[in-house]
């Protein structure tokens with residue numbers, strides 16, 4: 001039987017916290033405790049099947065990159081085990097490396113004095129891809145990201161987004177069995193991000209044995225692309241399922257979006273009403289957006305009444321279907337992109 005594409009058991013990674021800086025004239029304090037290690041990954045057990053497009057969804061600092069670095073042999077775990085394509089990422093790293101590839105949206109790899117084509121060709125040759133095949137793949141990939149006209153440009157002359165697209169091409173040129181994409185569309189314009197998503201989907205369909213692990217902050221991207229995904233926060237996996245099943249978990253709570261005029265009144269009382277399950281707020285330049293999930297449908301009347309009594313001016317209100325963001329809020333207590341901010345009062 002084919003092994004799982006990725007399997008981790010109790011995977012843990014701690015980082016050593018640096019000691020507080022001490023001036024040379026100050027005396028060492030023998031009572032000062034050594035700083036505790038920081039746990040970036042905390043006992044993660046996951047299984048990704050061959051052929052899956054699997055997502056890791058979590059806020060900044062959740063541990064996604066740490067996990068990807070361990071799976072791609074760039075970082076050793078502190079405890080636990082990880083196998084990729086059946087191979088142990090520590091003991092069998094050399095055998096594993098030719099089968100995988102990794103692209104990180106934020107990285108700036110490549111040689112500035114070489115042009116785009118030369119950089120990609122060099123990388124393909126390091127992986128042993130024959131020149132003719134490499135040339136064909138380079139042409140195809142540059143076409144997909146709309147950079148055919150930049151093939152002869154030195155990478156030191158590229159914009160940040162163009163560099164990122166070149167790196168994206170690099171990930172596919174070796175035709176890896178298992179590919180790791182860390183935030184592939186971070187900061188790209190809408191059209192480029194859409195082209196990349198379409199390509200990723202087509203690439204997966206082309207050969208059923210390919211596996212792709214993707215991290216993203218973008219809920220819609222995770223929802224659109226991933227067969228299954230793990231929601232990760234503070235180094236722990238909080239949930240792992242298909243996007244549809246995850247959303248089903250929160251479907252039992254009727255969900256409303258309410259737009260308020262900014263600066264008018266208070267919504268704090270609404271969040272504390274009995275029957276209100278969760279209330280989160282987002283402030284836009286023109287409105288304050290409330291998202292309220294309820295234990296029971298009729299509670300919406302009480303919520304609106306509390307808002308009006310508090311002096312808030314309701315602009316629009318609609319019932320909505322849950323998104324992955326709502327699953328995340330349910331699990332973590334705040335939105336993916338708004339830090340640890342609790343539902344707040346004005």
Ligand SMILES: Nc1ncnc2c1ncn2[C@@H]1O[C@H](COP(=O)(O)OP(=O)(O)OP(=O)(O)O)[C@@H](O)[C@H]1O
Pocket residue numbers: 015016038040058059060061062063064065066067
């Ligand atoms: N080399 C390091 N030394 C110390 N702490 C580190 C190191 N690398 C990462 N960390 C910490 O480990 C935690 C997890 O970081 P990681 O980069 O894995 O998160 P992430 O989920 O990829 O976040 P982001 O979405 O912001 O990229 C963070 O709190 C980070 O500060």
